[in-house]
Amino acid sequence: MASSLTINTVVKRYGSQTTLKGVSLDVKPGEFMTLVGPSGCGKSTLLRIIAGLLAQDEGQVSVDGQPIDALSPAARDMAMVFQSYALYPHMSVGENIALPLQTRDLPLPARLLGRAWPFHGAEKRAIREEVARVADQVELGHLLNRRPAALSGGQRQRVALARAIIRKPRIFLMDEPLSNLDARLRVQMRAEITALQQRLGATFIYVTHDQTEAMTMSSRVALMMEGEIVQCDSPAKLYADPQDLRVAQFIGSPGMNVIGADDLALWGEAGALLAADHRNPVQFALRPEHIHAGTPKTPDALVTRLRIERLEDLGHSGLVFGADVQSGAKVTLRLAPGAAQRMDLSSGLLPVHADPADALVFDAMGKRLTGRGASPKARSGALLHV
Numbered sequence: 015m016a017s018s019l020t021i022n023t024v025v026k027r028y029g030s031q032t033t034l035k036g037v038s039l040d041v042k043p044g045e046f047m048t049l050v051g052p053s054g055c056g057k058s059t060l061l062r063i064i065a066g067l068l069a070q071d072e073g074q075v076s077v078d079g080q081p082i083d084a085l086s087p088a089a090r091d092m093a094m095v096f097q098s099y100a101l102y103p104h105m106s107v108g109e110n111i112a113l114p115l116q117t118r119d120l121p122l123p124a125r126l127l128g129r130a131w132p133f134h135g136a137e138k139r140a141i142r143e144e145v146a147r148v149a150d151q152v153e154l155g156h157l158l159n160r161r162p163a164a165l166s167g168g169q170r171q172r173v174a175l176a177r178a179i180i181r182k183p184r185i186f187l188m189d190e191p192l193s194n195l196d197a198r199l200r201v202q203m204r205a206e207i208t209a210l211q212q213r214l215g216a217t218f219i220y221v222t223h224d225q226t227e228a229m230t231m232s233s234r235v236a237l238m239m240e241g242e243i244v245q246c247d248s249p250a251k252l253y254a255d256p257q258d259l260r261v262a263q264f265i266g267s268p269g270m271n272v273i274g275a276d277d278l279a280l281w282g283e284a285g286a287l288l289a290a291d292h293r294n295p296v297q298f299a300l301r302p303e304h305i306h307a308g309t310p311k312t313p314d315a316l317v318t319r320l321r322i323e324r325l326e327d328l329g330h331s332g333l334v335f336g337a338d339v340q341s342g343a344k345v346t347l348r349l350a351p352g353a354a355q356r357m358d359l360s361s362g363l364l365p366v367h368a369d370p371a372d373a374l375v376f377d378a379m380g381k382r383l384t385g386r387g388a389s390p391k392a393r394s395g396a397l398l399h400v
């Protein structure tokens with residue numbers, strides 16, 4: 015049975031610095047929850063508090079509705095997988111995986127008597143069978159006698175995973191488990207860990223600074239910035255509906271283009287209208303795929319020209335990094351497959367356009383204002399989000 019986890023206004027201070035500023039989070043049973051955010055935002059601190067490796071200054075952590083703050087890390091019944099794998103080099107793969115069973119499951123007489131314990135043989139057999147079963151789940155069955163030094167990075171990470179699985183913990187905690195792997199292996203392990211979580215139906219709390227990992231693996235993502243959770247939502251919602259400008263810029267690669275109202279007012283008549291619709295200082299954000307090369311087919315589009323600074327052709331798509339010729343504002347747009355080859359970029363200038371409905375509106379503090387920028391035609395005098 016998977017467990018729920020509740021974090022209630024947790025505060026952590028280091029001297030005068032407040033690292034966690036009252037973090038609250040509800041994780042449902044069987045959920046894959048990812049804590050993502052830039053380096054230093056406090057995600058590892060929060061994970062260590064959940065694991066019991068670190069004590070918070072204020073707030074509570076509960077599992078299945080029961081406070082666990084007074085429990086030792088071992089009594090919390092959680093398994094943690096680290097970036098460093100933390101394997102014992104002198105033990106075989108099988109012995110590394112078996113370790114949690116040997117230190118936890120044996121009754122006291124067995125631990126005291128060792129080989130003299132009458133059920134020693136049966137116990138060993140049961141552990142061997144369990145190790146083989148779990149090793150098969152992570153495709154390590156053929157490597158049980160190897161030492162960690164003779165494994166690839168991905169295989170070592172699987173040993174660490176197997177050692178967590180064999181404990182049948184109430185909650186899995188993972189701290190950047192893929193950051194030591196090369197790019198190709200990371201993609202493969204992303205899929206393997208996601209499939210494993212679904213197979214086990216277990217609750218996973220996963221820490222990463224990599225937004226792609228967060229977006230591809232999680233049921234929900236809690237985006238942390240400066241010791242706070244800025245937004246917690248499904249990956250799709252976080253991408254399409256960011257409630258804070260920092261979320262809009264962190265999620266997606268590259269992040270959203272942020273354009274001030276004065277600069278957007280220069281994007282043709284539609285830009286002037288859209289900017290005028292917002293009396294307060296606002297910022298507009300547009301995804302790179304929502305800015306299109308060429309001239310628009312509809313008269314109510316946002317239009318401008320970019321001075322091209324850099325072009326990245328990724329084969330399946332392309333990115334243009336440029337600056338608005340009028341305002342100098344930096345703008346990135348994503349090109350359709352093959353578009354880069356077809357375009358005449360000899361002038362160094364590129365006309366671009368966007369649908370005003372794709373522009374998200376944020377206030378001066380970076381908080382999202384409701385609704386989107388509607389096209390002048392669609393507005394028909396309706397009052398817009400200010």
Ligand SMILES: Nc1ncnc2c1ncn2[C@@H]1O[C@H](COP(=O)(O)OP(=O)(O)OP(=O)(O)O)[C@@H](O)[C@H]1O
Pocket residue numbers: 028033051052053054055056057058059060223
């Ligand atoms: N033992 C400590 N003493 C003082 N400050 C600390 C300590 N541990 C962490 N911090 C500070 O707390 C902040 C959050 O650290 P934390 O490791 O949780 O960040 P993170 O989001 O996991 O970053 P990263 O992705 O780089 O690991 C950082 O500013 C860090 O310097």
